[in-house]
Amino acid sequence: MEMLYRSTRGAAGEVTASQAILQGLAPDGGLYVPVKLPKLAHTMREMADMTYKETAFEVLSLFLTDYTEDELRHCIDAAYDEKFDTEVIAPLVQADGAYYLELFHGATIAFKDMALSILPHLMTTAAKKNGIKDEIVILTATSGDTGKAALAGFADVPGTRIIVFYPKHGVSAIQERQMVTQKGANTSVIGITGNFDDAQTGVKKMFNDAELKEELAKNGFRFSSANSINIGRLVPQIVYYTYAYCKLLAEGHVRDGEKIHVTVPTGNFGNILAAYYAKKIGVPIDKLICASNTNKVLFDFFETGRYDRNREFVLTSSPSMDILISSNLERLIYHIAGDDCDVTREMMSKLANGGVYDITPEMKEALADFASGYATEENTASAIRTLYERTGYVIDPHTAVASYVYHGYAAEACDNTRTVIASTASPFKFARSVMAAIEGQKSEEEDFALIDRLSAIANVAQPPAITELRTAPVRHDTVCETADMKAEVSKILGL
Ligand SMILES: *Cc1c(COP(=O)(O)O)cnc(C)c1O
Numbered sequence: 001m002e003m004l005y006r007s008t009r010g011a012a013g014e015v016t017a018s019q020a021i022l023q024g025l026a027p028d029g030g031l032y033v034p035v036k037l038p039k040l041a042h043t044m045r046e047m048a049d050m051t052y053k054e055t056a057f058e059v060l061s062l063f064l065t066d067y068t069e070d071e072l073r074h075c076i077d078a079a080y081d082e083k084f085d086t087e088v089i090a091p092l093v094q095a096d097g098a099y100y101l102e103l104f105h106g107a108t109i110a111f112k113d114m115a116l117s118i119l120p121h122l123m124t125t126a127a128k129k130n131g132i133k134d135e136i137v138i139l140t141a142t143s144g145d146t147g148k149a150a151l152a153g154f155a156d157v158p159g160t161r162i163i164v165f166y167p168k169h170g171v172s173a174i175q176e177r178q179m180v181t182q183k184g185a186n187t188s189v190i191g192i193t194g195n196f197d198d199a200q201t202g203v204k205k206m207f208n209d210a211e212l213k214e215e216l217a218k219n220g221f222r223f224s225s226a227n228s229i230n231i232g233r234l235v236p237q238i239v240y241y242t243y244a245y246c247k248l249l250a251e252g253h254v255r256d257g258e259k260i261h262v263t264v265p266t267g268n269f270g271n272i273l274a275a276y277y278a279k280k281i282g283v284p285i286d287k288l289i290c291a292s293n294t295n296k297v298l299f300d301f302f303e304t305g306r307y308d309r310n311r312e313f314v315l316t317s318s319p320s321m322d323i324l325i326s327s328n329l330e331r332l333i334y335h336i337a338g339d340d341c342d343v344t345r346e347m348m349s350k351l352a353n354g355g356v357y358d359i360t361p362e363m364k365e366a367l368a369d370f371a372s373g374y375a376t377e378e379n380t381a382s383a384i385r386t387l388y389e390r391t392g393y394v395i396d397p398h399t400a401v402a403s404y405v406y407h408g409y410a411a412e413a414c415d416n417t418r419t420v421i422a423s424t425a426s427p428f429k430f431a432r433s434v435m436a437a438i439e440g441q442k443s444e445e446e447d448f449a450l451i452d453r454l455s456a457i458a459n460v461a462q463p464p465a466i467t468e469l470r471t472a473p474v475r476h477d478t479v480c481e482t483a484d485m486k487a488e489v490s491k492i493l494g495l
Pocket residue numbers: 110111112145228265266267268269270271272320321398424425
């Protein structure tokens with residue numbers, strides 16, 4: 001069955017998967033969604049013994065129907081290779097009554113690698129299929145994690161360049177080191193003197209700059225985006241929920257057809273939306289438990305049916321979830337409205353204008369698939385400490401938010417359904433917060449000293465992504481004023 005995509009706001013016609021991936025955002029400002037959701041062609045039992053790559057092929061071939069079998073297999077092989085430090089790609093670890101799905105074994109030790117290692121290949125294949133000869137220039141503003149994962153994914157991918165802007169004084173020391181040591185002849189990393197919002201605004205301006213677009217085209221370039229609104233990032237995330245269920249079944253942790261819950265530490269709503277799609281295509285999932293940190297705009301939404309971004313933005317120990325506008329929620333709104341573009345457009349326009357919208361009672365009923373909760377900073381630290389004291393297993397602060405919310409839900413609902421918790425970052429990436437949680441006090445030590453101690457107490461070897469950082473030479477040292485971002489891009493591309 002041919003799968004086509006339409007915008008959640010309805011004014012962009014229908015496009016193929018490869019066209020949707022090339023465009024990223026739909027021209028009417030909406031997000032691309034499948035016109036009709038597919039169903040898995042095989043049962044969980046039939047898929048139980050599949051490798052990660054085989055599972056990826058099953059899922060991707062349902063959604064990306066204009067890619068040939070050869071093209072998909074090539075993209076999958078190029079993505080899930082030795083960049084991951086385990087052949088299993090996404091291991092499941094049982095600890096204290098839950099199953100932690102470790103999504104951090106890729107190049108940058110956070111779950112963004114799961115999709116960003118395949119997106120460049122899906123994108124260059126899409127360019128070929130659509131007769132686009134221009135070199136694709138990925139332009140990204142980052143507050144830390146996405147930039148590095150996108151750099152690692154696109155480094156030395158033929159036909160692409162990647163330029164990342166980050167706030168020089170707004171990322172952690174480890175995050176900055178990860179970026180400025182990035183290899184690859186096609187990579188550029190630039191610190192700006194402004195904050196993340198300045199970087200984001202500067203990038204958006206360039207995307208909308210008609211003169212620049214013309215200049216790019218003349219020189220054989222076109223911009224594209226690697227952020228999480230691209231359907232090419234969402235579909236590869238459906239794979240690991242399918243795979244996790246198959247492994248639980250293969251290893252006898254669930255009976256055939258037995259439903260599980262999935263708990264996801266949520267920011268932009270991309271990861272949990274992938275779990276929702278996994279459920280819709282036939283993976284036996286019961287509840288999708290949405291876990292927020294102190295920025296609990298999503299928890300309030302699930303409780304009340306009102307989305308209200310007008311509130312104070314709080315910096316937490318789970319920075320990748322510090323977000324007040326969860327862009328991918330637009331796709332869920334569209335689906336719970338009965339795939340209605342008009343309703344979605346109206347709510348998104350309310351969000352843009354006043355920062356608030358209310359869903360209808362019928363839409364709220366359609367949210368029965370979801371449960372939600374949130375963890376304060378104290379809750380998050382106690383979740384790390386408790387799990388460590390009970391089992392010796394160490395989790396990062398994002399995963400700890402999910403762990404806290406899951407255990408709270410299970411106790412309150414007296415529900416012992418088997419549950420998979422998405423473990424979204426390696427604890428080594430957030431060693432400072434993790435050690436403070438375990439030891440009950442902040443340390444003055446340097447990052448690498450903390451990492452050494454974490455490795456010792458957790459009895460886990462440091463991932464190569466961390467050890468490499470100690471000696472990797474700095475390859476990028478450009479810093480510019482926010483106002484000069486465009487000039488830097490022109491210089492890099494020789495415009
Ligand atoms: C991006 C990120 C999240 C949030 O995922 P969304 O798809 O934006 O909801 C959670 N944890 C970590 C470590 C992340 O990098």
